[in-house]
Amino acid sequence: HLYSAYPLSAALVLHGFSQGTAMAVRTGLHTYRSPTAVMLVGGDIPTGHEGLGRLKNVHLVRGLHDRIYSYDHFRADGERVTASGADCILQQYHGGHRLTEEYFDLAGIFLDRVGR
Numbered sequence: 001h002l003y004s005a006y007p008l009s010a011a012l013v014l015h016g017f018s019q020g021t022a023m024a025v026r027t028g029l030h031t032y033r034s035p036t037a038v039m040l041v042g043g044d045i046p047t048g049h050e051g052l053g054r055l056k057n058v059h060l061v062r063g064l065h066d067r068i069y070s071y072d073h074f075r076a077d078g079e080r081v082t083a084s085g086a087d088c089i090l091q092q093y094h095g096g097h098r099l100t101e102e103y104f105d106l107a108g109i110f111l112d113r114v115g116r
Contacts, residue, residue: 015039037114052084059110063095
């Protein structure tokens, strides 16, 4: 009923920061409509989920000085997503466990790419 009452554009992009990354991943895996892209910043991809390839385009990002989301965990998450068949872009920005202008610039470039 919602889809007929409130038509959506063709693109569905999910975004999660820190613990919100798990919510974005779970939503992308279980929603009726497959997302065009999923943007994940500073938080791990939950284990135990099959079908990460359904996420199609993943922007996985962390701050270079993030003490919460480690580099090793970041790399392992990227490998899991890539192995699933999804297109995964891994990027880091100058900062810690918070969003910066540099992150927003990277996000804009990613959105331009998936919007084509």
